[in-house]
Amino acid sequence: MKFKNITSLIIILFGIKSGVAQQTPAPAQTEAITIVGATAHLGNGEVMENSLIILEDGKISRIQPVTSTKMQYPGKIIQAKGKHVYPGIIAPNSTLGLVEIDAVKPTDDEDEIGEILPNIRSLIAYNAESKIVESMRPNGVLLGQIVPRGGLISGTSSVVQFDAWNWEDAVVKEDDALHINWPNSYRRGRWWAGEERGLKANDDYTSDIQKLSDFFASSKAYLSGSDYTNLAYDAMRPVFEGKKKVFVHVDGEKEILDAIQFKKEQNINHFVIVGGYHALGAARQLKENNIPVLVNRPHSLPNQDDEDYDYPYKLAKLLDDAGVMVSLESSGQMERMNTRNLPFYAGTVAALGMDKEHALELITLNAAKILGIDENYGSLEAGKSATLFISEGDALDMRTNILSHAFIDGRELSLETHQTELWKRYSNKYKNQDNSDKKE
Template structure:
């Protein structure tokens, strides 16, 4: 047996004894008392009373200002000294689409071809992915499952991260279509040895191809066709306002050209994904009510003359301009690094935002940009009871330690194969 095969065997064996069935539906009402509740909308309740029943929040109040009848809730949890948060949301994620990068049969994140709006990531989503179990202990309880590749990658859907299957997990199906806008530059080399960059001479041509495709798709919706075109049919939501165009673009000119094209074609709902230079066109974004899902902020600037701290400051710069900002984590090792999403927000707090504004980047703001803010993203009566209790500040990796987590009122297991291995080796070396 090779060393590589041996390691894979160990990991597979570890995953077997860490398997957990999804939590059962909430049957007992629960009241969490005396914790510091971070509502996700910028507000804090220092001594809170958070109650939920049948998967929905029924009480969000200051514990000192209410009087509850004896037995009003079946179970009471004392959260004194602890913090309560709405579940974090990971947008533009490939969780459940790839298990092991080196194993081709476990990689289902992209499709052949350039224009694939009809490709639905949801049906490829593996709810039993072992990676998913490793992100929940840091508070990530929902994700937008997004395809990759091509010019139009396909259609994303939003799931909660504790289910038997994609049918059980979906909370918003086919929420948007993802367009990778043409790059201005052609780069050579790789991240460790970057090469020279040259202008993309086909930039205008590639934009025109996208414009033509979307214009034909719109015309198809308005006409009576003799034959069905399933590819064009899948774009209907872009033109009737039920779906969002997620425009993946980083540079100023890309963002401006992408917005201009979308407006010309008649697409009303647009969100920028990446947006490294979105701060340069903030007024355009604001005037068109377009939000930004900022690319991973734990990164370096793109150009030598940029402030080395620019990625950390961008959330504050856009927020000050009145732009709705969320955070996404695509890139190298993105699935396992999803667990670091809270700490991306923490870095934004260290570079200008206050903690509650930073929290909004991965809760209410992201929920708004994904169109799910009516039922999640904040701790408010009537919304889903998707929340967790942390021993400390959930945006700080030193104190983010969950004691309980709930999705739609269901108590989750926070164990996974990594925590099991941690326990095993602590025991081996007699660490407490």
């Protein structure tokens, strides 16, 4: 029995050791870096050919066209003629770092027990050494909003950068937004409860909205002067002060309109729709109330039989054409792994008619504006953070999105991940196998 216990312990320790991520965060920038000759995609819809970009002390100190081949460049020089420079791609509404292995419950921190949990903070559960997080960087996804799931109010998100030792090092904007999962006015029949299959009216829809209204009212009453401590109510103070945004996860047109009415009743300043599958029907109201939409991944099938086959692909463009600010998010099945496909989602939107530089803006500057970090991130501008990457070709095309360099706050990142190590290992295996076959 003792031998079995020791053997089990060794196996467990070996599993833990082998599961540790291989990334090592880059040290702070100590010398200037000059990128010469690349085509710079600024992230604001503009392109600069033959650019000169100088990174100093973690910031972009200069960005301009190359005016002379005899110019003196400071620090380390990266000759990037024929390559492309982009601002770091930003992933809103992500659970990266909250779940490592779906089937292993101790690695799943995306949800907490309870229905109304505004005081739950995703940041302190964020695993900066996640192997999934490090796999974002080779595609240029360098920042993200880490969001809790579940309940009526699931908690508070934070924005992080994807090259850090721990969550304290990773944080870019702490406790940026409260997340509400708006109830559905319809639900599917629960066959196991003896209900008929198919859609039916949700009898609890009105009462669920009333729960939200009551909680907001109770929070305001508590914050107006109370002698006892309530963590949930305390977490609402930044919302009422306009310092914390409210992200509402909702898809139906009726539900979106009801959520807009809720915003007005509660006098919420910063309001964002997440998902918004049927947001097109409420586009006028969204524009009038200056409410942006995080559109779910375009690589999806239509939800209804009578919808255009390419409706999910073109929804972002249709909303943008209607004057709504749009960004892209990737929640849903295998969402953490699929987050690395954000640049290709934007490429799909461009293939459906949107100007390619504007499609890039959806996952750079628009995302930064919606998350409230556009002062430092989202575009290539002097004075902003040196968070960017160099690609061999078009970053929105999976065939040419091949990174040679990536930087976060001027720190040059390793682009090696568990996936790239496996690719090299097995590509060499088959290369050697081909050579052996030729010799035979």
